[in-house]
Each structure stands twice: as C-alpha cells, then as structure tokens.
Amino acid sequence: xxxxxxxVAADERRDASSSWVLPAHVGVLGFxxxxxxxxxxxxxxxxxxxxxxxxAAAQSWSSWFWGSLDPSNFITVxxxxxxxxxxxxxxxxxxxxxxxxxxxxxxxxxxxxAVLYAIVRRTAGPVAATVAAxxxxxxxxxxxxxxxxxxxxxxxxxxxLAAWAFMRALQDGRFRWLILSGxxxxxxxxxxxLQAYLVLPAxxxxxxxxxxxxxxxxxxxxLVAAASVLVFSLWWVAAVQLTPADMRPxxxxxxxxxxxxxxxxxxxxxxxxxxxxxxxxxxxxxxxFPGPGSSASFSGEPGLLRLFNNVLAxxxxxxxxxxxxxxxxxxxxxxxxxxxxxxxxxxxxxxxxLATHALVFSFMTGIIHSYYxxxxxxxxxxxxxxxxxxxxxxxxxxxxxxxxxxxAAIATTAALGWELLNRTPDFLPGIAEVVLVVGLCAAxxxxxxxxxxxxxxxxxxxxxxxxxxxxxALGMVALLTGPAAYxxxxxxxxxxxxxxxxxxxxxxxxxxxxxxxxxxxxxxxGGARGQRPQADGGFAPSVGTGVPVPAxxxxxxxxxxxxxxxxxxxxxxxxxxxxxxxASGSNEAAPIQxxxxxxxxxxxxxxxxxxxxxxxxxxxxxxxxxxRFVLAANQSFGSFGLGQGQAVGISGWVxxxxxxxxxxxxxxxxxxxxxxxx
Numbered sequence: 001x002x003x004x005x006x007x008v009a010a011d012e013r014r015d016a017s018s019s020w021v022l023p024a025h026v027g028v029l030g031f032x033x034x035x036x037x038x039x040x041x042x043x044x045x046x047x048x049x050x051x052x053x054x055x056a057a058a059q060s061w062s063s064w065f066w067g068s069l070d071p072s073n074f075i076t077v078x079x080x081x082x083x084x085x086x087x088x089x090x091x092x093x094x095x096x097x098x099x100x101x102x103x104x105x106x107x108x109x110x111x112x113x114a115v116l117y118a119i120v121r122r123t124a125g126p127v128a129a130t131v132a133a134x135x136x137x138x139x140x141x142x143x144x145x146x147x148x149x150x151x152x153x154x155x156x157x158x159x160x161l162a163a164w165a166f167m168r169a170l171q172d173g174r175f176r177w178l179i180l181s182g183x184x185x186x187x188x189x190x191x192x193x194l195q196a197y198l199v200l201p202a203x204x205x206x207x208x209x210x211x212x213x214x215x216x217x218x219x220x221x222x223l224v225a226a227a228s229v230l231v232f233s234l235w236w237v238a239a240v241q242l243t244p245a246d247m248r249p250x251x252x253x254x255x256x257x258x259x260x261x262x263x264x265x266x267x268x269x270x271x272x273x274x275x276x277x278x279x280x281x282x283x284x285x286x287x288x289f290p291g292p293g294s295s296a297s298f299s300g301e302p303g304l305l306r307l308f309n310n311v312l313a314x315x316x317x318x319x320x321x322x323x324x325x326x327x328x329x330x331x332x333x334x335x336x337x338x339x340x341x342x343x344x345x346x347x348x349x350x351x352x353x354l355a356t357h358a359l360v361f362s363f364m365t366g367i368i369h370s371y372y373x374x375x376x377x378x379x380x381x382x383x384x385x386x387x388x389x390x391x392x393x394x395x396x397x398x399x400x401x402x403x404x405x406x407x408a409a410i411a412t413t414a415a416l417g418w419e420l421l422n423r424t425p426d427f428l429p430g431i432a433e434v435v436l437v438v439g440l441c442a443a444x445x446x447x448x449x450x451x452x453x454x455x456x457x458x459x460x461x462x463x464x465x466x467x468x469x470x471x472x473a474l475g476m477v478a479l480l481t482g483p484a485a486y487x488x489x490x491x492x493x494x495x496x497x498x499x500x501x502x503x504x505x506x507x508x509x510x511x512x513x514x515x516x517x518x519x520x521x522x523x524x525x526g527g528a529r530g531q532r533p534q535a536d537g538g539f540a541p542s543v544g545t546g547v548p549v550p551a552x553x554x555x556x557x558x559x560x561x562x563x564x565x566x567x568x569x570x571x572x573x574x575x576x577x578x579x580x581x582x583a584s585g586s587n588e589a590a591p592i593q594x595x596x597x598x599x600x601x602x603x604x605x606x607x608x609x610x611x612x613x614x615x616x617x618x619x620x621x622x623x624x625x626x627x628r629f630v631l632a633a634n635q636s637f638g639s640f641g642l643g644q645g646q647a648v649g650i651s652g653w654v655x656x657x658x659x660x661x662x663x664x665x666x667x668x669x670x671x672x673x674x675x676x677x678x
Contacts, residue, residue, distance in 0.1 A: 021126045025117060028130055032113045032137040035487060036106040036146045041098040043495045046149045048590035049606055050084055051101050053077045054149070055594060057088025058096065064088045066240075068249045069586060070599040072578050078253025078267060078606055080190040080236055083151035096594070105153040109146025112153075113137050115160040116378045119167055123346035124386040131476070132378075132385030139377035140486035140502035141315035141370065148495060151192045152374050158188035159199050160378055163349070166203050169221070170345050173213035178225040186232025194268045195372070198360060200229070202352035210345035237263060250612045252605035257612065274365035298499055299361075299368045306362040307373070314420050314503050316373040316380070318483050321416055323380045325409040326387015327351040329402075333390050347386055354379035370501050392472070395450065403450030403468075407443040410475040414439020417482040427504040428485055435478050442475030498606070565665035567596060570629055573673070578626035581671070582618070584608045588631055601627060603650070615649045622674045629661065630654050630672050 045051040049069075053076075057064035060071040067081025068074065077084060086104050094100045113133050121129035136142060145152045162184035169177035181203065188196035204222055211218045240251060240259035254262040262268070300309040307317050327347060334344040357376050361368055387409070394402035414436055421432035449468045486503035570580055582601035583589040585608030593600040603618070604610045613621065621627040632654040658672035 018126070024126065024130050028117065028133045028137070029110060029114055032133070033106075033110050035137060035143055035491065036109040037103070039491050040102050040106060040147055042491075042493070043102070043148065044098050045101055045590075045594055046098075046495060047498060047500075048496070048594060049498065049586045050077065050087065050149045050151075052586060052590035052593050052600075052602070053081075053084040054087035054091050054101055055096055055597070056599070057081075057084050058091035059597075063249075066249050069252070069589070069602045069605070070579070070593060072599040072601075073249040074579070074599075074601050075250045075605050075610065075612060076252045078262065078610075079151055079192060080259075082187060082191040083149075083154045086154060087149060096597070101149050102147065105149055106146055108153040108157040109137075109142065112146070112157040112160050112378070115157070115164050116381060119160070119164050119346070120382050120385055122167065123343045124382075124389055128382075128385035128389040130385070131388055132381035134381070134480065135319055135384045136377045136381030138480055138483040138487055139316055139318070139374075139380065140483055140490060141374045142377045143487040143490045144315075144495065144500060144502035145371050145374045147491070148371075148500060150371060150500075152371055155188050155191045155196065156375050156378070158184050158191060159196065159375060162188065162199065162203075163353075163378075166207070166349070167342070167346065170207065170211055170340075170342060173211050173217065173221070175221055175224050178207075178221050179228045182225045182228025183232045185229050186235075189229075189233040190236050193263055194271075195375070196233075197229075198356050198375070199353055201356050202349045205352055206345050206349045209348070210340055210342075212340040250605075250610070252610055255611060271366040271368065272360070272364045299370050302363050302365050304362060307358060308416075310423060311501070312361075312370050312373060314423070314486060315370045315501060316376050318417055318420065319380055319384050319413055319479060321412040322387065322409040322479065323354065323383040325405060325412070326385075326391070327354075327383045329394075329405050329409075330383075330387050330390045333394050343386075347383070350379045350382040350386075354383065369499050371499075388472075388476075400450045404447050406472065407447035410446065410472075410479065411440055411443035413479050414443070414475070417479060421482050421485075424504045427489075431481065431485060435481050438478040439475055442471045442478060445471035446475065562592060562671075563665070563667040565663055566661075566668045566671065567592075569661065569663045569666060571596075571598075574628060576625060577628045578621075581629040581631060582621075582627050583631040613650075615653055618650055619653075619677075622677055628673060628675050630658065630674055631668070632658075632670050632672050 053063075053067055053069050056068050056071045060068070060073070062068070063071050063073055064085055065081065066073060067076045067079070067084050069077060086108075087101055090100045090104050113136060116136055117129045117133045119129075120132040142156075145156070162181045165177050165181035165184060169175075169181060185196055185199065203225070207222060207225075208218050211221060213221070237259040240248065245257055250257040251259050251262050253266045255265065299311045300306055306312060307320065327350070330347040331344065331351070334341060334347065337344050354376055357373070357379070361373060361376075388406065391402045391406040391409075417439065418432045418436035421427070421435060446468060449464050449471065452464050489504055490502040574580055578599065579601040580596060580598040581592060582603055583592060585604050586602045586606050587608075589600040589602035601621075603613060605612070618627070618630075622630075632651045654672050654674065654677075657677040658674040661668070661671040661673050663671070
C-alpha cells in the first residue's frame with residue numbers, strides 16, 4: 001500500500017503556501033500561552049521544595065550551581081540543578097514571587113509546543129503540525145506541568161530541542177547537528193538524570209537507518225553523538241565528585257552525599273528497579289501521600305496496561321489509540337519510500353520515543369509519579385497529527401481502506417474518552433456520553449462517505465468531500481473534549497506538594513470549571529494526591545517590622561506551625577547563627593525560608609529522610625554557633641523511614657538538652673533554643 005509521491009508532494013506544497021498557515025500557527029501558540037499562563041499563580045509557590053532552592057539560587061551563586069535548598073549550602077535538592085538554575089535566574093532578576101517561580105515553566109511549555117510545531121511541519125506539513133501542537137498542548141499532564149515548578153517542564157523542552165537538532169542531522173548527515181542534539185540531551189540529563197536518556201534509542205535507531213550518509217559514517221556519527229551526550233551530561237556530577245565534601249553541600253537523596261550515589265541509586269536505577277536509598281521499602285516513603293490507585297510507585301501496579309489505570313490514564317492516555325493507529329498507518333503508507341525519506345524517519349522516531357517511554361513507565365517498579373508522562377505528550381501529538389494527514393491523503397488512492405482506518409482511530413479513541421470520563425461520574429455529568437455518541441457518529445460518517453458514489457467531477461463529489469471534512473473535524477473536537485475539560489479544571493485548581501495530578505481528583509465531588517477559572521481568586525480546592533491547597537498565591541510582608549509574615553498558617557506540617565510572633569522572635573534572638581532555624585525536611589523549612597528570605601536548615605532534605613545531619617553533626621553546628629533554634633518535630637521528622645533512627649535521636653536529644661522557646665503570642669509548639677546545650 002503506497003501513496004503516489006506526486007499526490008503527497010502536491011498536497012504538501014499546497015498546504016505550505018496556504019494563507020491560513022501563519023494565522024493558525026500564531027493562534028495555536030496564543031492558545032497555548034493562555035492555557036499555561038492564565039491564572040498561573042493560583043498554586044502560589046507550588047512545590048515549595050523547588051521554590052526554596054530557586055530562592056537560594058537567587059541569593060547565592062554557589063547555591064545556584066549546586067542546587068542547594070538554602071543560600072548557606074546545607075543540602076541540595078534530590079535532582080541535578082538545571083531547573084532550579086533557570087528559576088533562580090528569574091528570581092534574581094525580577095525578585096521572589098509565584099510569578100517569577102512559575103512563569104519560566106510556562107515559557108518552557110509554550111516554547112516546547114512551538115518546537116514541536118516546527119518539527120512536525122518540516123516532516124508532515126502545517127496541518128499535521130497544527131493538530132500535533134493542539135493535542136500536545138491540551139494533554140492534561142502538560143497543562144499541569146507547564147504551570148508547575150517540577151523539573152519536567154524544562155526536561156520536555158530540552159528533549160524536543162534535541163529532537164529538532166536530530167532531525168536536522170537526518171536531513172544533511174552533518175555531525176554538528178548530532179553534537180548539538182547530544183548537548184541538549186546532556187542538559188536534559190542535568191535536569192532529571194537518566195530519564196533524559198529514554199529518547200536515545202529513538203535517535204540511535206533512526207539515524208542508523210535513515211541518515212543520508214554511508215553506513216560507516218552513520219556509525220561514526222553515533223559514536224560522536226554518544227561522546228557528546230556523555231561530555232555534556234557529566235560535568236555537574238564530576239564537579240560534585242571532585243569537590244571535597246566539606247567544601248560543598250550534601251547531595252540530597254543520596255546515602256553518602258555524592259552525586260554518583262544519587263545517580264545510580266534513588267534517582268536512577270532505584271526508579272527502574274524499585275531499590276530506594278538505604279534499602280528502605282518504597283511504601284515507607286509515601287505513607288503520607290494516600291490516594292486512589294496509590295502503591296509503592298505512586299502510579300499503580302506495574303504491568304502492560306498501567307498507562308490506562310485510574311492514576312495515569314487521565315493524565316496522558318486520551319489519544320493513545322489514535323496515536324497507535326496513526327503511527328502504524330503512516331509507516332505502512334510510507335513503507336516503500338527511499339531509506340532516507342525524512343517524513344518516514346520522523347514517524348519512526350516518534351513511534352520509538354513513545355514506545356520506549358510507555359514500556360519503561362509501564363514496567364518500572366520504583367517511584368513513578370504520574371507527571372513523568374508529560375514527555376509522552378509531544379510524541380502522541382506528532383503521531384496523531386501525522387497519522388491523520390497521511391490517512392486523509394491516502395484517500396486519493398486507497399479511499400475506502402484509508403477512511404476505514406481513520407474512522408477506526410476516531411471510534412476507538414472516543415470509546416477510551418468515554419471510559420476515562422466515566423471514571424469520575426461527578427465531573428461534568430453526561431459529557432462522557434456526548435463524547436462517545438459524537439465520536440462514533442463522526443467515525444461512521446467518515447467510513448460511510450468513503451463508500452458513497454463520488455463522481456470526482458460533479459457537485460456530489462464536492463459535497464461528499466465537505467461532509468467528510470466536517471465529520472473528521474467533528475470527530476477531533478469530540479476526542480479533545482475530555483482533555484480540554486481536564487485542562488480547564490487544572491487551570492482553576494491550586495496544586496502543591498510533590499505528587500500533583502491534572503484534572504478532577506477522585507475524592508472531589510464538584511467541578512468549578514469555567515466559572516471558577518474566571519473568578520478573580522480561582523478555586524482553592526486541593527487537587528490530587530499529595531496536594532495541599534493554599535489560600536492565596538504566596539506570602540505578604542508585614543508592616544513596620546521588616547519581618548515577612550505568611551498569609552495564614554504557612555507551615556504545612558504539624559507540629560511546628562509558626563506565626564508572625566515566632567518569626568520576630570527568631571530574628572531578634574538569632575545572633576550570628578548561620579541558619580535562622582533548623583527544621584525537619586523541606587515541608588517545614590521551605591515556607592519559613594520563602595517567608596523570611598533567611599537560610600533555613602532542612603534537616604533530612606526533601607522529606608526528612610536523608611541521613612544528614614547525624615546527631616553528632618547537628619551538635620557540632622550548635623556548638624559552633626551556626627545553629628541556635630531547632631524545630632524538633634516528634635512524628636514527622638524521619639517518618640518516611642530512611643534515617644529514622646538518627647531522626648528519633650535528634651528529636652529526643654533536642655527535647656532533653658534544649659529549652660522550649662516561650663514566645664508571647666507565638667504558635668510554634670516544637671521550637672527549641674539550643675544555645676548552651678551540652
């Protein structure tokens with residue numbers, strides 16, 4: 001089965017010269033910007049773990065380089081620092097606010113959609129590019145992540161830029177484009193370590209097959225690309241390993257304070273094989289993050305159908321059937337093209353990209369958050385857009401077969417949309433049935449019209465053509481209805497914590513929708529697992545004292561909640577201490593640091609589970625005068641398992657050897673003054 005090259009070439013030339021192309025491009029990017037920017041600060045500082053690090057990066061170039069949680073460089077985030085570097089530059093230039101934290105993520109999102117559009121237009125034309133951009137932009141997990149400050153936003157942009165450079169290398173075979181692609185993958189590695197490498201099988205296989213050079217030069221190109229990836233990946237790891245431990249912060253998430261252990265342990269192979277740092281069972285780390293479908297991995301049990309479970313499907317799976325049928329159709333239709341055919345190579349690249357991520361995410365037994373799947377959205381969009389256009393063009397020579405395949409793609413995807421929407425019956429009741437009925441009717445119309453008597457020279461042919469276009473367009477509208485509804489819900493919801501999920505939470509019974517989105521304050525109903533709703537967008541400065549005061553009770557974990565009186569007491573009695581206070585993990589430390597702008601020691605890193613500091617190390621900090629005040633939470637510190645022994649020891653020692661801070665009007669119940677402690 002082939003498509004006449006002359007027909008395809010004529011279609012591509014006509015599409016490229018159409019007057020609608022530029023307005024469509026601008027319109028898609030404008031729509032994407034609205035999705036990702038409007039009501040952006042509804043989540044406040046979102047994930048305060050990374051916001052804390054961005055604030056530190058803005059205050060100290062050393063913290064900026066290491067990715068430290070505080071400007072005094074006690075401990076780093078449990079990721080490489082490129083994402084916090086980007087946010088840190090924004091905060092340094094424009095000051096600290098939810099806008100300066102989150103706007104770089106939204107810009108990454110708009111740029112990612114623009115790059116996807118450019119790649120798909122080069123290989124499949126502007127129609128396919130427009131569809132691809134819309135599908136990717138509306139994918140619920142993309143709407144979430146490009147409005148949130150986790151590293152996945154920058155990761156996705158860098159990988160798409162790497163794909164753009166790779167496609168240029170496929171065009172002319174020049175090594176400079178491979179080096180650039182390797183550089184961008186290396187930067188992605190320094191955003192989220194090994195997840196960046198999941199695109200490499202797609203790049204390597206496709207270059208080996210389709211590059212317009214000899215086999216020897218293709219192999220040489222792969223070696224050059226591999227060297228480029230390694231060089232640009234390992235600079236930060238090398239810097240950490242070559243710097244003495246007493247001259248840099250402890251690497252968060254590791255068991256020995258090194259980047260190599262983090263890379264091959266908790267943040268690397270541990271994600272794949274379920275081996276967490278210190279050998280602690282995964283369930284210990286997520287005991288405080290309950291939710292439907294939760295397991296040791298946050299995203300349900302591993303298996304072939306994991307992407308369609310109650311946790312992951314609503315984030316990314318909406319158009320997976322269409323992407324699968326589109327990929328198969330495009331490869332079959334282009335099967336007899338020359339080895340170096342760029343459009344076929346692009347389809348193969350996106351197919352392997354999607355398949356690799358799907359397999360890894362489906363079967364990995366370590367921690368996998370649902371938002372990891374955002375990197376699948378561009379591949380799904382590209383395959384939907386390219387497959388739709390290829391099937392449409394194939395009607396010129398294989399009218400009934402191509403139309404039947406297009407109808408099957410619409411029908412199966414509509415059925416999946418109906419299933420996903422039915423999983424939250426209180427979310428827009430009746431919309432599932434509308435999606436199913438409209439989708440099936442559109443699919444039937446596309447198929448049946450292909451069997452109609454279409455005199456190609458008469459008015460009937462034009463009528464049938466217009467009717468088919470209308471049916472296909474209506475089908476796409478039906479397929480995008482579910483993701484669009486999830487997108488509106490996501491834009492209206494405040495997300496916090498380490499495991500956000502787009503769309504309606506299973507436990508939430510109402511939908512604020514467009515009315516909530518257009519209200520001045522938005523909705524503050526918390527979303528999915530691990531989210532803590534905020535009352536407003538951030539922290540307000542106090543009047544007359546010079547000490548910032550949080551809007552409401554800003555410490556999200558009890559005990560240890562602080563108010564204005566507590567902060568003023570810390571400022572007045574801190575003396576020459578290096579840190580304002582030591583707190584158990586970033587959940588307690590980050591809000592204090594964000595509110596005051598002063599370094600706060602996050603003992604145990606992200607959730608208090610890292611084995612740093614030990615009791616002896618904390619005693620040394622106290623003895624040297626670098627720490628005076630400690631928030632000695634009893635149950636929360638160390639409750640995730642790793643380091644629990646020293647956590648209990650620290651808490652007990654502080655309570656037995658330090659004095660409770662008695663503050664007039666204060667609210668902190670576990671604040672201790674350790675000045676003079678033995």
